[in-house]
Amino acid sequence: MACANTTVAFNETPEVVECRGERFRLFLDAATIQKRVAELGRQISRDYADRQPILIGVLNGAFMFLADLMRYLTIDCEVDFLKLSSYGAAKVSSGQVYELKKIDADIQGRHVLVVEDIVDTGLSMQFILERLQAYEPASVATVTLLHKAEATQVDVPLDYVGFQIPNKFVIGYGLDYGQLARNLNAIYILEE
Numbered sequence: 304m305a306c307a308n309t310t311v312a313f314n315e316t317p318e319v320v321e322c323r324g325e326r327f328r329l330f331l332d333a334a335t336i337q338k339r340v341a342e343l344g345r346q347i348s349r350d351y352a353d354r355q356p357i358l359i360g361v362l363n364g365a366f367m368f369l370a371d372l373m374r375y376l377t378i379d380c381e382v383d384f385l386k387l388s389s390y391g392a393a394k395v396s397s398g399q400v401y402e403l404k405k406i407d408a409d410i411q412g413r414h415v416l417v418v419e420d421i422v423d424t425g426l427s428m429q430f431i432l433e434r435l436q437a438y439e440p441a442s443v444a445t446v447t448l449l450h451k452a453e454a455t456q457v458d459v460p461l462d463y464v465g466f467q468i469p470n471k472f473v474i475g476y477g478l479d480y481g482q483l484a485r486n487l488n489a490i491y492i493l494e495e
């Protein structure tokens with residue numbers, strides 16, 4: 304099944320998808336993802352029981368994970384977004400992080416949860432954490448659905464991690480390949 308020019312309905316999870324001429328194999332199915340996101344939601348709700356955090360989603364990749372995670376939070380919370388770009392259309396990080404949109408919310412004195420789809424080299428998360436400190440939040444914690452520990456080059460604190468994954472390129476559930484494949488309901492890994 305191709306994701307470049309074929310519609311994959313939200314309830315379909317093929318074993319293999321083709322995107323921009325590359326084959327990807329099913330790695331984390333929708334049920335597995337939802338179960339883990341629910342666990343993270345429960346854990347964050349417990350940890351923030353006496354606080355009202357603001358979730359900062361990192362566009363574009365984190366939009367789907369953030370939307371699901373918020374629905375598993377049983378505490379009052381707010382949301383805002385910033386937008387970065389580092390991967391471009393490639394399968395490896397450019398090593399350069401660009402800020403494409405700043406946050407709008409005033410986070411001074413607030414409890415911030417940075418929500419990422421993936422921490423790979425760690426350069427995006429490092430850039431975000433440095434930027435956010437300037438706004439003097441009361442606390443900052445990080446949430447990432449995926450972590451490629453083998454690829455992480457910098458020391459960034461990760462407070463909530465959904466899945467540790469191998470150092471391979473993945474797509475789906477918000478993660479793109481040249482802007483495509485974000486709409487897949489599961490996560491697929493590059494076949495080499």
Ligand SMILES: O=P(O)(O)OC[C@H]1O[C@H](OP(=O)(O)OP(=O)(O)O)[C@H](O)[C@@H]1O
Binds near residue numbers: 365389427479
């Ligand atoms: O740890 P790193 O090596 O910095 O990589 C992680 C970042 O790369 C991807 O975003 P990207 O910049 O490709 O933009 P996108 O979110 O719009 O897909 C991903 O969504 C993370 O934000």
Ligand SMILES: Nc1nc2[nH]cnc2c(=O)[nH]1
Binds near residue numbers: 390421424471479480
């Ligand atoms: N789609 C995608 N984006 C990334 N950004 C950093 N790592 C990855 C990855 O493995 N897949």
Ligand SMILES: [Mg+2]
Binds near residue numbers: 387
């Ligand atoms: Mg991103």
